[in-house]
Amino acid sequence: MGVVALSVGALLIALLPAFWSVMSAQVLIGGTSSIFGPAICAISLGIVGHKLFDCRQGRNQAFNSAGNVVAAVSMGLLGYFISNRSLFFFVAVCTLPTLLTLLLIHPNEIDYELARGTKQTNADGKPVAAYALLQDNPLLVFLVCAVMFHFANAAMLPLLGEMLAKGKGRVSMMFMSACVVTTQLVINLLATWAGRTARTWGRKPLLLIAFGVLPVRAILYTLTDNTIALFAIQILDGVAAGIFGVVSVLVIAHLTRGSGRFNFTLGAIGTAVGIGAALSQVIAGSIVHHFSANTGFLFLAAIALTTTRPEGVHHVPDDRVAQGRGHFHYLSVDW
Numbered sequence: 001m002g003v004v005a006l007s008v009g010a011l012l013i014a015l016l017p018a019f020w021s022v023m024s025a026q027v028l029i030g031g032t033s034s035i036f037g038p039a040i041c042a043i044s045l046g047i048v049g050h051k052l053f054d055c056r057q058g059r060n061q062a063f064n065s066a067g068n069v070v071a072a073v074s075m076g077l078l079g080y081f082i083s084n085r086s087l088f089f090f091v092a093v094c095t096l097p098t099l100l101t102l103l104l105i106h107p108n109e110i111d112y113e114l115a116r117g118t119k120q121t122n123a124d125g126k127p128v129a130a131y132a133l134l135q136d137n138p139l140l141v142f143l144v145c146a147v148m149f150h151f152a153n154a155a156m157l158p159l160l161g162e163m164l165a166k167g168k169g170r171v172s173m174m175f176m177s178a179c180v181v182t183t184q185l186v187i188n189l190l191a192t193w194a195g196r197t198a199r200t201w202g203r204k205p206l207l208l209i210a211f212g213v214l215p216v217r218a219i220l221y222t223l224t225d226n227t228i229a230l231f232a233i234q235i236l237d238g239v240a241a242g243i244f245g246v247v248s249v250l251v252i253a254h255l256t257r258g259s260g261r262f263n264f265t266l267g268a269i270g271t272a273v274g275i276g277a278a279l280s281q282v283i284a285g286s287i288v289h290h291f292s293a294n295t296g297f298l299f300l301a302a303i304a305l306t307t308t309r310p311e312g313v314h315h316v317p318d319d320r321v322a323q324g325r326g327h328f329h330y331l332s333v334d335w
Contacts, residue, residue, distance in 0.1 A: 149276075194242060
């Protein structure tokens with residue numbers, strides 16, 4: 001359903017570029033992005049289990065980034081040589097191989113109980129109450145950190161795109177595609193490594209790297225207006241996004257293991273992250289409008305600095321849901 005909705009949304013924009021049709025398409029596309037990512041994570045967990053999930057998630061992110069590279073290059077070329085409308089027809093065409101690939105996954109290969117984190121839970125096998133997640137402090141801390149990460153990160157690429165595109169006309173599409181390709185190539189190179197390293201280093205050290213890169217990147221943007229240098233700095237975006245995209249899902253899988261609420265928590269954090277990213281665009285954009293691009297980058301750097309010390313999961317006696325309502329005890333492992 002999500003892939004079909006994406007195709008319909010893209011065709012609406014291409015064929016009926018009016019206000020209400022575009023707004024309706026954005027709702028469809030936004031809903032798809034909220035569904036597709038968590039669904040892939042759940043299917044992967046249901047197929048490989050927790051023991052291999054870190055490596056599988058790293059590979060998923062690597063393939064995802066490879067697809068983004070192909071899409072960014074294709075869209076940049078289509079937008080430059082044909083028209084902006086052709087991009088949306090391209091998206092609709094790409095949904096066809098996606099549907100065919102999904103049909104290759106046999107439902108019997110997926111352990112649906114494991115996919116939602118229900119195994120190794122209470123004796124009755126039922127998931128814990130959703131409100132019980134609000135009593136789990138490590139999960140709430142991670143939620144805040146995830147929102148702040150995207151609040152600091154989301155507006156940087158659009159601001160950089162404005163800087164690079166100023167006065168460039170049609171070439172601006174190529175600049176934006178180059179930024180996206182740079183980020184996604186780095187993610188592609190790092191994602192599998194991040195998944196494997198999370199098993200040996202633990203998740204918290206990797207998250208600290210991802211958070212620590214953000215303020216460095218934002219400050220570096222204020223020090224130069226050289227196009228090549230700005231593209232080079234964009235490599236740091238790939239480092240942060242590559243690590244966070246992999247490790248954040250592993251953290252959620254760990255913190256919700258045995259609760260039966262893996263998918264619910266993925267969706268809830270995705271919603272909160274979306275709000276943080278939207279606020280980032282609005283607030284940073286307003287700052288740039290009233291002051292300057294450098295002020296906007298420094299503001300985002302300040303936000304990023306507030307989240308460079310996320311707390312890990314402290315020592316607790318057991319990795320399963322404790323008996324009683326809504327009380328969790330987790331394995332003594334860092335994020």
